[in-house]
Amino acid sequence: MALLSTTDFPQTIKKNDGFSHGRIDLHSHTHCSDGGLSPQTLIDRAVNYQIAVLAITDHDTIEGFHIAQDYILEKNIPIKLISGIEISTAWQGFEIHIVGLNIDTKSPVLQALIVKQQQEREQRAFSIGEKLANSGFPNAYKDAKKLAGEGTITRAHFAKILHQQGHVSTIQKAFDQYLGKKGRNTQRAYVKPNWCSIEHAIDVIHAAGGTAIMAHPIRYDLSAKWLRRLIVHFKESMGDGLEVVLPQMNPQQRQTMLNYCLEYNLHASMGSDFHHPNKWSDLGRNLILPDDAKPVWALWK
Numbered sequence: 536m537a538l539l540s541t542t543d544f545p546q547t548i549k550k551n552d553g554f555s556h557g558r559i560d561l562h563s564h565t566h567c568s569d570g571g572l573s574p575q576t577l578i579d580r581a582v583n584y585q586i587a588v589l590a591i592t593d594h595d596t597i598e599g600f601h602i603a604q605d606y607i608l609e610k611n612i613p614i615k616l617i618s619g620i621e622i623s624t625a626w627q628g629f630e631i632h633i634v635g636l637n638i639d640t641k642s643p644v645l646q647a648l649i650v651k652q653q654q655e656r657e658q659r660a661f662s663i664g665e666k667l668a669n670s671g672f673p674n675a676y677k678d679a680k681k682l683a684g685e686g687t688i689t690r691a692h693f694a695k696i697l698h699q700q701g702h703v704s705t706i707q708k709a710f711d712q713y714l715g716k717k718g719r720n721t722q723r724a725y726v727k728p729n730w731c732s733i734e735h736a737i738d739v740i741h742a743a744g745g746t747a748i749m750a751h752p753i754r755y756d757l758s759a760k761w762l763r764r765l766i767v768h769f770k771e772s773m774g775d776g777l778e779v780v781l782p783q784m785n786p787q788q789r790q791t792m793l794n795y796c797l798e799y800n801l802h803a804s805m806g807s808d809f810h811h812p813n814k815w816s817d818l819g820r821n822l823i824l825p826d827d828a829k830p831v832w833a834l835w836k
């Protein structure tokens with residue numbers, strides 16, 4: 536597949552005023568991982584929301600991207616689809632998500648990493664299932680597997696099962712009480728994953744011709760000191776950019792992320808991290824890159 540170049544972006548989109556022209560959203564999920572919509576429905580929704588450029592970035596899989604790409608070609612849909620993936624990595628006991636954009640999905644090194652991450656996901660899901668069984672939910676693994684279907688299994692599937700079956704009143708509580716890790720505290724069904732390192736994820740993305748972006752830096756529950764350490768490590772590992780704009784960010788958080796980009800000479804990306812339609816965020820909503828930022832798509836020459 537030919538990789539996208541800057542010339543693929545019409546001037547209006549490069550300017551990206553966010554409203555009157557096409558919008559850009561470089562982080563979204565389908566039901567090939569833990570998103571709620573099929574790739575086809577996601578594309579239809581993106582067109583409805585006037586998204587001109589969309590990246591599908593499912594967890595450790597590129598299936599959704601391929602299905603969406605076939606659908607776009609078949610129906611001749613006017614949207615630019617960027618190939619993407621969100622890779623789970625481990626760093627200093629934290630789970631850090633690295634987004635690869637504009638990747639060659641046929642890359643053998645990328646495919647090898649996907650196989651390994653999927654095996655790790657499978658093992659972790661089984662262990663989570665064992666822990667949940669010990670907590671009184673004997674069918675959690677089977678039910679979560681069924682919900683994930685052919686797609687990547689994630690903790691979000693376990694959370695949905697616990698919620699649907701009335702064991703917790705919200706998805707958040709499923710993480711707070713069973714699946715999550717907050718600081719040093721792990722909950723009852725937390726299983727430490729053996730994800731690849733940040734360096735390896737970045738190397739693989741680069742080997743696949745892509746751009747490596749740190750996903751949602753504000754969501755890792757890190758102190759300012761640790762966040763800076765993480766960004767320094769990401770930069771030293773040849774990472775390309777940070778997600779500077781997410782829908783839930785306040786102006787101060789955006790400014791902080793922009794400052795990190797300027798200080799460490801990193802590019803800026805933006806995305807909704809869309810999983811399901813909800814009240815608080817949607818595809819392309821409130822995504823405008825600050826004027827001083829170097830957009831990630833400037834790298835796609």
Ligand code: AMP
Nearest residue numbers: 569594623688689690691706707710810
């Ligand atoms: P995994 O990659 O299997 O660890 O699953 C992580 C996914 O679960 C994330 O991508 C989110 O979609 C979801 N998730 C993680 N933490 C929460 C939370 N506190 N509330 C709701 N969803 C969450």
Ligand code: MN
Nearest residue numbers: 564569691810
């Ligand atoms: Mn997710």
Ligand code: MN
Nearest residue numbers: 621632750751
């Ligand atoms: Mn993520």
Ligand code: MN
Nearest residue numbers: 562564621808
């Ligand atoms: Mn995501």
